[in-house]
Amino acid sequence: MSTTLRRVLHGAGLIAVLCFTLFPFYWMVSSSFKDQSDLLASPPVWFFTPTFANYADIFADEKVFGSIVNSLIVATLTTALSVLLGAPAAYALARFEFRGKSDLWFWFISNRMISPIVLALPVYLLAVQLKMLDTYLVLVLIYLTFNLPIVVWICTDQFRSIPIELEQAARLDGADQFTIFRKIYVPLGLPGIAVSAIFSFIFSWNELLYALVLTRRSVQTAPVMATSFMSGYELPWGKIMATGTVIVLPVTIFALLVSRHMVRGLTMGATK
Amino acid sequence: MQKGGELVERTETRLNPGYGRWTPFWFLAPAVFALLxxxxxxxxxxxxxxxxxxxxxxxxxxxxxxxxxxxxxVLSDQTFWQSLGLTARFYVTVLPFQLFFGICIALLLHRPGLGMLRALARISLVVPLATTYAVVGLIGRLIFNRDFGVANQFLNAIGIGGMDWLGSPTGAFIAIAVMDIWQWTPFCALIFLAGLSMVPVEIEEAARLETSSKTALLRYVQLPYLLPGLTAMLILRSADILKLFDMVFVMTRGGPGAATDLVSIYIQRVGFRVFDMGMASAQAILLLIMTIVLSRLYIRLIYKEIE
Structure with missing residues (x-):
């Protein structure tokens, strides 16, 4: 095979990869610009006059707008809390020796695997008893179960890469442990902290099951809102796809920012 | 200078670690307490x-x-076993595709040349992974719609003819499988790609001089570097499919009939539609036990060096 032909095949393969990964995304975005008759055309149309009516509709719809605000509040709060609790724990796991350390470490990691339905049942019953159903707090707390492990994992890895000599020098200067953490590990570990924060934001933003079970009207999140369109006969596909686009776009941008760490985040560091 | 530093470090770890006995506790307490x-x-x-x-x-x-x-x-409940069986079938259906497409994509991205296009394709892999699972379900419902879905348009164009995807048991199962393959193939591709880039450059180049066979290169040189990632994928994907809820719930709600009633969907229905919390909790505990076994396995196989 000649080198030119190989190059062409390589290029064609890469373009096929692009089509594969981007097609459903493209189809959602393009559908969000179609009017109802284009959407219901059979077979579907690929070229059409775009309309912004669907976006105007959803931003005028208080329920949709409100749910996006709710998602933003929940994801931001839970991310902040995860970092606040997770980063110090990561520091302890990275730099201290103590009994039960590896058990603790594995416990954090195991939380990554647990199906949300296992916790959704008891947490629902507890939330009913404590009258916490449909509050931000219950979602923020339950999201910690998957966010804390991710923050602990990524930050531990990051803190380990900080030269221990810095810590020793600071200790000789009389700095206590909390000062060392605040003045050395937080600023130098900031890239890792940021990556872990972005991950927990993405995971919380995308979550559906807990939100479906634990919220009603007032703190309904955007994914729950989007799925609630799915009833009745004539589905408003334009609005559904516009809402979908608005939900997916911000997390996609975040994910592109941390794309180099994506695999590490999803496997808890099985690969470097 | 170097020697002095080492000496300080050694005596410190042996005699006095430089922090109090309770210091680790204070750093860990908030996170541990929260998770408890x-x-x-x-x-x-x-x-x-x-x-x-x-x-x-x-x-x-x-x-x-x-x-x-x-x-x-629960253990004598046919439906529970059926939903577990269905979940297993889903796993063995989607995984071969994800592994096969994953390794193909990884090899394409690993091959030198066409830097710009390659970088673009690599970064595009992140898009399916980040897409909100519920929205993947919404997109699936539009793509696989019987009347105006693009899947049927495509099948008509190549002369196979469309079908009522979400209305028929087999069709619905294939539809959710396709969406899962779309979303998680990039995951496998990225792990394989990480494995491929672990192969030392000198070894790979020497092997390329030895043989022109791509399969020999893959089998004898690259494969050993791909195996740890493969183990991770097998375990994580099984845990993720036991967890799989959002996309399927939005696309089919487990139907038609029980055709896509994966285990998480089924437990959710028993708990929140039938409201039999006792039964659902027993099912959830059994699911939890399976997950714990999986995560012990993962830890044993993946984090060997730590233990």
């Missing part, structure tokens, strides 16, 4: 509920303890 309250406490409460007759719609009956009755019912 929100993770362990509900799990214990689910365990307790699983030994009770606990139907929310019948509060008058009270919630008496009934021993292992729920577990006996």
């Amino acid at each position: 309250v929100i993770g362990i406490y509900p799990t214990i409460s689910a365990l307790v509920t699983s030994f009770r007759r606990y139907n929310i719609t019948r509060p008058r009956d009270g919630f008496p303890f009934i021993g292992f009755e729920n577990y006996i019912n």
Whole structure:
């Protein structure tokens, strides 16, 4: 095979990869610009006059707008809390020796695997008893179960890469442990902290099951809102796809920012 | 200078680590406490509920303890086993595709040349992974719509003819499988790609001079570097499919009939549609046990060097 032909095949393969990964995304975005008759055309149309009516509709719809605000509040709060609790724990796991350390470490990691339905049942019953159903707090707390492990994992890895000599020098200067953490590990570990924060934001933003079970009207999140369109006969596909686009776009941008760490985040560091 | 530093470090770790005995505790306490309250406490409460007759719609009956009755019912419940069987079938359906496409994409991205296009394709892999699972379900419903779905348009164009995807048991199963393959193939591709880039450049180049066979290169040089990633994928994908809820719930709600009633969907229905919390909790505890086995396995196989 000649080198030119190989190059062409390589290029064609890469373009096929692009089509594969981007097609459903493209189809959602393009559908969000179609009017109802284009959407219901059979077979579907690929070229059409775009309309912004669907976006105007959803931003005028208080329920949709409100749910996006709710998602933003929940994801931001839970991310902040995860970092606040997770980063110090990561520091302890990275730099201290103590009994039960590896058990603790594995416990954090195991939380990554647990199906949300296992916790959704008891947490629902507890939330009913404590009258916490449909509050931000219950979602923020339950999201910690998957966010804390991710923050602990990524930050531990990051803190380990900080030269221990810095810590020793600071200790000789009389700095206590909390000062060392605040003045050395937080600023130098900031890239890792940021990556872990972005991950927990993405995971919380995308979550559906807990939100479906634990919220009603007032703190309904955007994914729950989007799925609630799915009833009745004539589905408003334009609005559904516009809402979908608005939900997916911000997390996609975040994910592109941390794309180099994506695999590490999803496997808890099985690969470097 | 170097020697002095080492000496200080050694004596410090041996005699005095430089921090108090309780220092690690204060750093860990908040996170551990939080996970205990929100993770362990509900799990214990689910365990307790699983030994009770606990139907929310019948509060008058009270919630008496009934021993292992729920577990006996679950284990003799055909539907539960069917949903587990279906989940296993889903796993063996999607995984070969994800692994095969994954390795193909990884090899394409690993091959030198066409830098710009390659970088673009690599970064595009992140898009499916980041897409909100519920929205993947919404997109799936539009793509696989019987009347105006693009899947049927495509099949008509190549002369196979369309079908009522979400209305037929096989069609619905294929449709959710396709969406899962779309979303998680990039995951496998990225792990394989990481494995391929672990192969030392000198070894790969020497091997390329030895043989022009791509399969020999893959089999004898690259494969050993791909195996740890493969193990990770097999375990993580099985845990993720046991967890799989959002996309399937949005696309099919487990239907038509029980055609896409994966285990998480089924438990959710027993708990929140039938409101039999006792039964659902027993099922959830069984699911939890499976997950714990999986995660012990993962830890054993993946984090060898730490233990």
